[in-house]
Structure formats: structure tokens, C-alpha cells
Amino acid sequence: MPAMRQTLTEIRVATRGKGLYACTSQVVEWVHASGIRQGLLTLYIRHTSASLLIQENYDPTVQSDLERFFARLVPEADPVYEHVIEGTDDMPAHVRAALTQTHLAIPVVDGQPALGTWQGIYVFEHRRAVQTRRIMLHLLGE
Secondary structure (H helix, E strand, C coil): CCCCCEEEEEEEEEEEEEEEEECHHHHHHHHHHHHCCCCCCCCCCECCCCCEEECCCCHHHHHHHHHHHHHHHCCCCCCCCCCCCCCCCHHHHHHHHHHHHCCEEEEEEECEECCCCCEEEEEEECCCCEEEEEEEEEEEEE
């Protein structure tokens, strides 16, 4: 039986305001280069105002619809928020991150993340300003 191996790296994703930013290709390339054929990939975003999603990668209206839905669900400048140190989009960004995910777990099969046909990995940016988001990738397998 082959020995289990693990590897870890950090990728960065530049964002230009609210929306979904694909990072699937960066993840796929790193998994392939690791040489691990079977295992479990964990992604973890190191921020409290952005999140990670697996979402449809074919029709871009899915992404814009998600953004409009979250704008309605968690509006900016709501008087209920006390935390506005960094602006009116600050607390809504934290709420959006709390409602979504800070980590993902994806099986790796034959050296590739086992994503479905129309699935892509995205950073879901919840702030208006330009950001550089850091994502830890950890792969355990053989």
C-alpha cells in the first residue's frame, strides 16, 4: 500500500470589487503538479469578508444573479450595523461570509479535483474595494 503524502501551498486571487472570481485553473494546476493521484483537497480562505464557493462555471448569469440575491439579502448601510470601521460594505461583507463558506473539501481522483461538469471554484468577494485574497490549499493522499 502506498504511503500517504501531504502538501500545502497558498494561492492568491486578485479581486476588483464584489463578485465571483474563478480560481479553478490555479487549483487544478497545483493538484496536478503535486503528483498525488487520489486524496482529499481542502481549500481555506484566510479572510472574514470573502468566501469560497463551488458554483456553475458555464453561464455567467448565475454569478450575477447570486450577487444580486446577496445584495437584497444583506444590504449595505443598514442601520442595524454598528461595525462600520472600514465603510458601509464592511459589516455586510462579514455577514455574507458567515452565510457562505470559508473552506471547501474536494475529492481528488486520478490527479484531478473531482468537480462536476459545470462546477468551478470561486472566491466570492464581498467588499467593493480591490483586494488580494489568500487561499490555503492542503492535499492529503497518495
